[in-house]
Amino acid sequence: xxxxxxxxxxxxxxxxxxxxxxxxxxxxxxxxxxxxxxxxxxxxxxxxxxxxxxxxxxxxxxxxxxxxxxxxxxxxxxxxxxxxxxxxxxxxxxxxxxxxxxxxxxxxxxxxxxxxxxxxxxxxxxxxxxxxxxxxxxxxxxxxxxxxxxxxxxxxxxxxxxxxxxxxxxxxxxxxxxxxxxxxxxxxxxxxxxxxxxxxxxxxxxxxxxxxxxxxxxxxxxxxxxxxxxxxxxxxxxxxxxxxxxxxxxxxxxxxxxxxxxxxxxxxxxxxxxxxxxxxxxxxxxxxxxxxxxxxxxxxxxxxxxxxxxxxxxxxxxxxxxxxxxxxxxxxxx
Numbered sequence: 001x002x003x004x005x006x007x008x009x010x011x012x013x014x015x016x017x018x019x020x021x022x023x024x025x026x027x028x029x030x031x032x033x034x035x036x037x038x039x040x041x042x043x044x045x046x047x048x049x050x051x052x053x054x055x056x057x058x059x060x061x062x063x064x065x066x067x068x069x070x071x072x073x074x075x076x077x078x079x080x081x082x083x084x085x086x087x088x089x090x091x092x093x094x095x096x097x098x099x100x101x102x103x104x105x106x107x108x109x110x111x112x113x114x115x116x117x118x119x120x121x122x123x124x125x126x127x128x129x130x131x132x133x134x135x136x137x138x139x140x141x142x143x144x145x146x147x148x149x150x151x152x153x154x155x156x157x158x159x160x161x162x163x164x165x166x167x168x169x170x171x172x173x174x175x176x177x178x179x180x181x182x183x184x185x186x187x188x189x190x191x192x193x194x195x196x197x198x199x200x201x202x203x204x205x206x207x208x209x210x211x212x213x214x215x216x217x218x219x220x221x222x223x224x225x226x227x228x229x230x231x232x233x234x235x236x237x238x239x240x241x242x243x244x245x246x247x248x249x250x251x252x253x254x255x256x257x258x259x260x261x262x263x264x265x266x267x268x269x270x271x272x273x274x275x276x277x278x279x280x281x282x283x284x285x286x287x288x289x290x291x292x293x294x295x296x297x298x299x300x301x302x303x304x305x306x307x308x309x310x311x312x313x314x315x316x317x318x319x320x321x322x323x324x325x326x327x328x329x330x331x332x333x334x
Contacts, residue, residue: 004158004165008189010240011143017241019101025071030244031228033137034212034311035074038301040287044278045210046078049132050086051329052208056130056322059206060092063131067098067123068138072111078134079115094118096126123197130206133198139213139254140246142190146223147172149179162237184223186247192257199261199320208321208328214314215248217268224248251318258320266319266331272312274330275305
């Protein structure tokens with residue numbers, strides 16, 4: 001029988017194998033993200049970054065960084081928008097992409113060949129200086145640990161032969177002292193570490209990081225490990241490396257880690273309200289008028305992104321930034 005493997009280590013191994021040699025995005029892949037649904041999404045995030053740059057005092061140069069750039073669709077749409085509306089920002093920015101997958105780097109290079117991007121395996125190799133960081137559906141793919149309340153103690157979940165087994169945590173992070181029997185506590189240590197590192201960087205060097213992902217605004221009990229294959233739910237433990245395995249983001253934990261490192265926190269706010277404040281619905285209507293044959297697609301795509309019954313409520317936007325910055329676009333009423 002195989003040796004039990006801690007869940008976060010299983011997830012990390014599965015995700016590395018999954019992304020190493022495939023393009024999982026779009027109708028022919030396993031899932032579709034917001035930039036693939038509507039070009040207005042990337043355009044709005046590009047203009048968000050441009051306005052944030054103005055609020056920062058228009059530093060030149062400034063790093064524009066994307067974590068997990070997928071096919072490069074979001075960034076291509078963002079750069080097209082800022083080139084037309086705020087060319088000074090386009091001239092000042094230096095594009096950096098955090099991506100480990102060789103297959104996806106090749107796709108990004110084709111989509112962004114005119115933008116001269118620099119690739120990184122992680123944030124540690126980013127050059128110093130003020131930065132604007134975009135991360136759409138990045139945190140959900142980071143590995144989690146799961147703990148189950150048994151009596152007066154917590155047991156940790158390991159994976160063995162495609163199923164969960166429970167064992168003593170090694171070592172256990174701080175966990176709630178009170179919890180009902182059978183409660184599940186998920187902890188994403190890499191997300192907290194990332195927020196702490198970015199929070200410290202933004203506090204000392206300036207800038208802002210925007211995270212858009214799905215999950216609860218407040219921490220709580222519950223299990224959210226899931227997987228997709230060909231746009232359908234799949235067993236996340238059955239075939240590591242062949243399915244997209246993710247978990248909900250604990251936005252409260254991310255915010256607390258960034259704040260503890262010195263950054264200011266704005267949000268989280270529901271994605272629907274955030275995108276409406278950025279003008280996504282208006283932009284979609286403009287695209288519909290410009291191409292009547294595609295009007296139905298443009299308008300339905302916008303509704304999918306902002307409607308509460310679509311992605312508008314489950315998905316949320318959270319920003320970490322330098323403490324001196326005013327409310328960033330979309331967070332004015334947060």
